[in-house]
Amino acid sequence: MRIPAFIRLTIRNVRVNTDPGTMLFMLGLPALYLVVLGIMFQGIIPSIDINSSSISYTKFLAPGIVGMQAFTAGNIGGGMLWSDRRWGMFEQLLVGPFRRSEYLLGIMVVSIIFSLGGSAIMIALAISISGSFAFTAVSAGYLILILVAGTIFFSCLFLIISIVVRTMQAYNTITIFLFFTLDFASTAFYPLTSKTPLALRAVSDINPLSYVANVVRDAMVYGVSAQTGYQTLIVLLLMFVFFGISLYLYRNVQTGL
Amino acid sequence: MSSSADPSILVENLVKSYDGRKNAVDGLSFSVDRGEIYGLLGKNGAGKSTTIKVLTTLVPPTSGRVSISGIDVVKKPNLIRKIIGVVQQEEAFDFTTVEQNFKIYGMLWEVPRETVKARTEELIELFNLTEVRRKRVFELSGGQKKRLQVAREFIHDMEVLFLDEPTVGMDPIMRRSVLDFISNKAKNGLTILFTTQILEEADYICRRVGIIDRGKLVAEGSSDELKNRYGASKKLSVRTSRDLSESEISEFNGLMSSIEDVDDFSVGRNEIWAMGKQMNRVMNEVMRKMAAMSIDVEQVNMDTPSLDDVFLDVVKR
Known part of the structure; x- marks a missing residue:
């Protein structure tokens, strides 16, 4: 039986990226946040009270960490174009039995696999720490939708960076800056309240990771509402816009110079 | 589709310009027969690598006609990529172990698992990579990397192989061994377009060589013919x-x-x-x-x- 080209590329992407370093970045670091921060901060922040609902900090943090998986997986997936271009495999694959579109699809699929797989592991870890979450068929659907849309959005963001940036130093600087800014200036780790500084609130309000984390939190903890649908739409819209931009740039990536 | 009468590689009046002003390849024409090793020689920037990049569908030609096994490179690039092998001048690796590089490459080319296993063993032995087979690529020396890059290409079957300076960084013994391996593959029907800066190599394995200068073919023939004509x-x-x-x-x-x-x-x-x-x-x-x-x-x-x-x-x- 013939395996379609994009699946072969996906298998390759999984094999290449399942090295200990990448796994530590993708699973070890968020697991550490969840366990260490969740348990330690539990003493400092006993509960999070939003809209007359009170939940433990661990329960609040867990969906944020799950949402972060979309960002991390997008970073790894989109960053593959950077490393393949840098290490010659992009051109090597394009002189093999693959089309450009299949290469791109391979990146998107591996990002989604990593995102959903990592999220499943984080949810299992969160359940073991803070007990079960209230999933329904609709909320599970929202969870999967937002993780897929968020992952594609972040993959496209890192694809654009991979295409535009020329030096390794610039690439590393940008990705580290984005990693810290998007992660810590979002609602992944703490809620926006009246006490949140204005600047932080402003950044958090325009941070796509906040929207992803909020939808995941609604799906896992608070329940789906009109606000959940609205925030999902924003992420979907961003996904389409960034997919269009990255596709345009990707089609014009020159080879053989 | 191809017929046995078609030359394996046909290049007619190939022009490639990157900026629209200066031609990297300027009216180049040559053909390579089936099972022939053809050496494309030229100094740096002469247009050798650009020619290979056009032939391997990486860059489109500005004008001219290029076909491989009778298939037009511009019209059917996807078909071309299924019948060629390419060893680029630049390094190209997955940063896994040496063994995994063979396995992944075999999987990408849809080579049956048993064949990949057998060929991996054979190639690791032939290219003297046994000691480093479980090492990750970034731990290898320059010569070992180049050997891996050349060896890995033989994990899959192909009609035409493009070798762009494949022996750079190899010691003389390994170089000779690789050239003999390549030469044997040609005897079994593989067509090879070979570029090198080490002219002794071309002298050793190429049936014919073409000398390219400023994008044009300035001399072509067997090594002996050229020595007599232009020596x-x-x-x-x-x-x-x-x-x-x-x-x-x-x-x-x-x-x-x-x-x-x-x-x-x-x-x-x-x-x-x-x-x-x-x-x-x-x-x-x-x-x-x-x-x-x-x-x-x-x-x-x-x-x-x-x-x-x-x-x-x-x-x-």
């Missing part, structure tokens, strides 16, 4: 069994000056040397004169030109 001056030296007298030296000076084919010469006490083309004719003249003057010859040397000499001669024109 830089041969050097003749004749050592006499006794010292020559002043009058004899004067006689020989007169003789050498009268022969048109001699570009440069020197007549010493017991040695005459001359440089130029058609040195066989010059040697005959010198021998005749020596016999007439009863001078015995102790030693005669004639240096034949190497492909290096041909290359230098052609690109200097």
Whole structure:
């Protein structure tokens, strides 16, 4: 039986990226946040009270960490174009039995696999720490939708960076800056309240990771509402816009110079 | 589709310009037969790699016609990529172990798992990678990486193989072994387009070579043909069994000056040397004169030109 080209590329992407370093970045670091921060901060922040609902900090943090998986997986997936271009495999694959579109699809699929797989592991870890979450068929659907849309959005963001940036130093600087800014200036780790500084609130309000984390939190903890649908739409819209931009740039990536 | 009458590689009036002004390849034409190893030689920036990049569908030609096994490279690039193998000049690796590189590459090319396993063992042995088979690529030396890059390409079957300076960084023993391996593959029907800066390599394995300069083919033929046609001056030296007298030296000076084919010469006490083309004719003249003057010859040397000499001669024109 013939395996379609994009699946072969996906298998390759999984094999290449399942090295200990990448796994530590993708699973070890968020697991550490969840366990260490969740348990330690539990003493400092006993509960999070939003809209007359009170939940433990661990329960609040867990969906944020799950949402972060979309960002991390997008970073790894989109960053593959950077490393393949840098290490010659992009051109090597394009002189093999693959089309450009299949290469791109391979990146998107591996990002989604990593995102959903990592999220499943984080949810299992969160359940073991803070007990079960209230999933329904609709909320599970929202969870999967937002993780897929968020992952594609972040993959496209890192694809654009991979295409535009020329030096390794610039690439590393940008990705580290984005990693810290998007992660810590979002609602992944703490809620926006009246006490949140204005600047932080402003950044958090325009941070796509906040929207992803909020939808995941609604799906896992608070329940789906009109606000959940609205925030999902924003992420979907961003996904389409960034997919269009990255596709345009990707089609014009020159080879053989 | 291809027929057996088609040349394996056909390049007709290929022009490639990156900026619309200067042509990296400028009206290049050549063809390569099935099972032939064709060497494309040229100095840096001559257009060799650009030609390979057009042939392997990485960059589109500006004009001209290029086909592989009768399939048009521009019209059917996806079909072309299924029948070619490419070893690029630049490094190209997945940063896994040596063994995994073979396995992943085999999987990408849909080679049956058992075949991948068998070929991996064979190639690791042949390319002397046994000791590093479980090492990750970034731990390898430059030569080991290049060996892996060349070896990995033979994990899958192909009709035409493009080798862009494949032996860079290899030691002479390994280089010879790789060239012999490549040569055997050609004997089994594989067509190979080979570029190198080491002209001895082209001399060793290529049936024909094309010399490319500023994007144009400036010479083509077998190595021997090119040496005869373009070979830089041969050097003749004749050592006499006794010292020559002043009058004899004067006689020989007169003789050498009268022969048109001699570009440069020197007549010493017991040695005459001359440089130029058609040195066989010059040697005959010198021998005749020596016999007439009863001078015995102790030693005669004639240096034949190497492909290096041909290359230098052609690109200097």
